[in-house]
Amino acid sequence: MKKLLNSHEFVVFLILMIISIVIGFRNPLFFSASTLFDIVRGSIVYCIMGLGVLMVLISGNVDISFVAIAAMTSYSTHMLLLGLGYNGGIGLYLVVSIVFGLLAGLLMAFIVNQFDLPIFYVSLGYQTLWYGFNLFFIGRAMNFNLPEGLVGYYSRFLIKVKDPVAGETGLHVSVVYLLIIAIFVWWLLKYTTFGRGLYAMGGNREVAIRAGFNVKRITYLMLALSGALAAVAGVIQGAYSRSFNPVLFMGQDLDVIAAVVIGGAAITGGRGSVVGTILGVLLIQVLNRGLIFLGVSAEWQKMVVGLVLIIFISIPAIAEQRQGRLKYFPMGKEK
Amino acid sequence: MNEELLRVEHISKYFAGVRALDDVSFNINRGEVRGLVGENGSGKSTMIKIIAGVYEPDKGDIYINGNHYKRLTPIISIREGIQVIYQDFSLFPNLTVAENIGINRVISKGGRVVNWKEVYESAKEGLSRVGADIPLDAITGELPTADRQIIAIARALLEDARLIIMDEPTTALTQLEIQHLFKTINDLKKRGISILFVSHKLNEVKEISDSILIFRDGKKVLDQEAEELDIKTMEYYMTGRQIDTSSIAYSEPEEAPPLLKVENLTLRPCFSNVSFELKSREVLGITGLLGSGRTELALSLFGELPAESGEIWLEGKKVFIKRVQDAMEQEIGYVPEDRIKEGLFLEQSISNNLVVTIIDWLASKMGIIRNQTKLKTAEEWVSKLEIKTPSVENPANSLSGGNQQRVVLAKWLAGNPKILILNGPTVGVDVGSKAAIHELIRNLAKQGMGIILISDDIPELMQTCNRILLMRDGRIVKEFRREETNEEELHRHLVAAKN
Known part of the structure; x- marks a missing residue:
């Protein structure tokens, strides 16, 4: 119990609650099912991408190319299936884009492993590469032609509510994907040698190799999974917005990484959790929407979110500093 | 008791033409604590790495448990029961004590799925083999050095270590912790586990070892029972010169007002x-x-x-x-x-x-x-x-x-x-x-x-x-x-x- 209360995730949860309550007091409209569902829907794609980012961060790496992989996989899948005259639903979209995502991740891992490069360096180029690939080979414009199966996907709800302002809204079906993915990633991280290998690599890469973890294989699997998750996020985003965009998520790479870091993942590796990642994404979404409810202008919103990020990144640093200081007080431990 | 565990014969190793080890032979018996001393660059680390399978020797033979090898790999070395505890203890600071001790067993079995109950049980077993009590859920990086060393030893024992090589094990320990470590080493010895104790600290090597090896410039210069050796002799063989520690011409402080x-x-x-x-x-x-x-x-x-x-x-x-x-x-x-x-x-x-x-x-x-x-x-x-x-x-x-x-x-x-x-x-x-x-x-x-x-x-x-x-x-x-x-x-x- 004490461990739970001390956990970073609990702190994020608490702050999330406090912010929600404060916003709700200022504007009671915030406390409504439609707002809640709206926030959840807005969070789903970022959570899915965030879980891929989480694995990479835990392993002690940073990857910024996942946004471009999301764009490439979803846009290519869409254009491909459209060209083939596909008329079904999201199922085949997901399957095809996941295959693209896995391949893109594997190719990146191949480059990383072959030349023993930090993932971050490779991802700098890899991001531009895939956006460029989209624009040059696939198409330069957003595409609004949807197959029949995807028409109306954006309003397919599990639970429907009537809202006086927003009309009919509800809990979007894609939340099921997120749940499945979240449980899967949680299981991977906690119960597989792959998952523990990620933590081990992030803790001390040399030692992980000495302990017998197959670091290269872990890198392949990690980047392939991260690519697949980005692909899923890309397709869902396209279905939401009823259009497929060759430069989808461009410039949002750091926002996602920031949300994962707010959720307690260490940018230096070795730490992070699924629950924390989801809470981190939710916190940013609540802040963004809540500030609208408070009537804060868009310019200010950016600043507030930036400040929150800095505060959250400082928390572990302050904690570490305190621990570092504690080293000077070893007597305290003995007594 | 005097059964031979490891023998190396005529080992030589060159790095880019520079001789790191030159025709070195020695053996370690079961339940024996062997001290290995030498100055920086004397070839100690190279020898450790050859026994651990990290380096290949250029010449020479290695016999472990009677098996003959021209060269070892880390996996073979571990299978033969050789465990090296490096100075950094090779631990994951971000993980718990239980995982640090127990994870190797999961990996070495080639498992894909982690059974946490098993991890905790093997961690408990490992710690009990050292006779230590450290909370299994503690984050390793937050523990004192001595505890981390115990964790490293516990992990080595779980791998059914027959020879534990300790590289400068006392560097970060206090006097009291060193005494605890020595007690642990003596317990291990009683159970037939051999120790290669590599250190700069001659008095400690002399205290804990049954016999002592001294390397200088890549050569074995001395191999003798610890009892027959004194620190002065050891210093002499290590450095190749007599070190004068007795006559200290220290300066008489000034009788002026104190500096501080x-x-x-x-x-x-x-x-x-x-x-x-x-x-x-x-x-x-x-x-x-x-x-x-x-x-x-x-x-x-x-x-x-x-x-x-x-x-x-x-x-x-x-x-x-x-x-x-x-x-x-x-x-x-x-x-x-x-x-x-x-x-x-x-x-x-x-x-x-x-x-x-x-x-x-x-x-x-x-x-x-x-x-x-x-x-x-x-x-x-x-x-x-x-x-x-x-x-x-x-x-x-x-x-x-x-x-x-x-x-x-x-x-x-x-x-x-x-x-x-x-x-x-x-x-x-x-x-x-x-x-x-x-x-x-x-x-x-x-x-x-x-x-x-x-x-x-x-x-x-x-x-x-x-x-x-x-x-x-x-x-x-x-x-x-x-x-x-x-x-x-x-x-x-x-x-x-x-x-």
Whole structure:
């Protein structure tokens, strides 16, 4: 119990609650099912991408190319299936884009492993590469032609509510994907040698190799999974917005990484959790929407979110500093 | 008991034409504790790595449990029951104790799924084999060094280790923790597990080992029962020369007003009401167990952990030291423990290393550093400290261990402090370099500097200090004059300070 209360995730949860309550007091409209569902829907794609980012961060790496992989996989899948005259639903979209995502991740891992490069360096180029690939080979414009199966996907709800302002809204079906993915990633991280290998690599890469973890294989699997998750996020985003965009998520790479870091993942590796990642994404979404409810202008919103990020990144640093200081007080431990 | 576990015969190893090991043979029996000593670069580490399967020998044969190998791989070595505990213990700081001990078993079985119950059970088993009790859910990085070492040993035992190689195992331990480690080693020995104990600390090697190997310049120069050896002989074989530690021409402190006077200095809970004086030309030792407040006191004097109350007087003038910059202004220098070990930019030139602390002074008003000035300053220090190098432009890693240590010291001396605080200046340093550093300390005192030497190495204190203060629970409990005490008395008081 004490461990739970001390956990970073609990702190994020608490702050999330406090912010929600404060916003709700200022504007009671915030406390409504439609707002809640709206926030959840807005969070789903970022959570899915965030879980891929989480694995990479835990392993002690940073990857910024996942946004471009999301764009490439979803846009290519869409254009491909459209060209083939596909008329079904999201199922085949997901399957095809996941295959693209896995391949893109594997190719990146191949480059990383072959030349023993930090993932971050490779991802700098890899991001531009895939956006460029989209624009040059696939198409330069957003595409609004949807197959029949995807028409109306954006309003397919599990639970429907009537809202006086927003009309009919509800809990979007894609939340099921997120749940499945979240449980899967949680299981991977906690119960597989792959998952523990990620933590081990992030803790001390040399030692992980000495302990017998197959670091290269872990890198392949990690980047392939991260690519697949980005692909899923890309397709869902396209279905939401009823259009497929060759430069989808461009410039949002750091926002996602920031949300994962707010959720307690260490940018230096070795730490992070699924629950924390989801809470981190939710916190940013609540802040963004809540500030609208408070009537804060868009310019200010950016600043507030930036400040929150800095505060959250400082928390572990302050904690570490305190621990570092504690080293000077070893007597305290003995007594 | 005398069954042979490991035998190496005529092992030679070259690195880019440089000979690291030259025709080395020895054996280790079951349940035997073998000490291995040698200076830096004597081939100890190379030998460890060959036995661990990390390096291939160029010549020679290895026999483990009667199996003959021309070369080993890490996997074969582990399967034959050889476990190396490196200085960093090879642990994951971010993971729990249970996982650090238990995860290897999961990996070595090639499993894809982690059964946490099994991990916890094997961790418990591992710890019980060492006879230690450490909370399994603790985060490893937050534990004291001694506990982390226990974790590393527990993990080795779980791998059914028959030979545990310990590389400098006592470097980061206190006297008391060392005694615990020795007890653990003796327990392991009783169960037929062999230990190769690799260390710089000759008295410890002699205490724990059944027999001792000494390497010098890649050759085995001595292989003898520990009982038949004394420290002097070991030093002789290690360095190839007689080291004179008996005659200490230390300087008589001046009878002038003290250089430094500290009155009732307090920083709770680290230390309280600490008062002492330091004269010019004096070496004052401060000793005590880890956690006695000795390091914190030094950091207070250096402004890194400013004291809450109490007074500091410098040459009769009251001063306030609230920041590191204050201390530097008052010409107080501090050489922390890890600086000696890691304080060099090895790839950089000696001159660059030497001037790094005074780089501001060398720069012109425009912030440009004149190469000429830099070289001149560097050459000055090289000759002052007798650093043996053909040119100050050579990289620091071209120097021998002892000379590297001098560069580190010189770096701090270049600021020309009146008071120099040295924290564990010879931790992890081999005998030859150690003697050189001691001589340097005495020479600096002779030239008028006041030196505070923090150490729990009793021979070191006896060889360099005029007076020795003993700290316990943040207080100075006793003062010894060097000529009125001896090593046994000091050791007794130091260890007794625990209870």
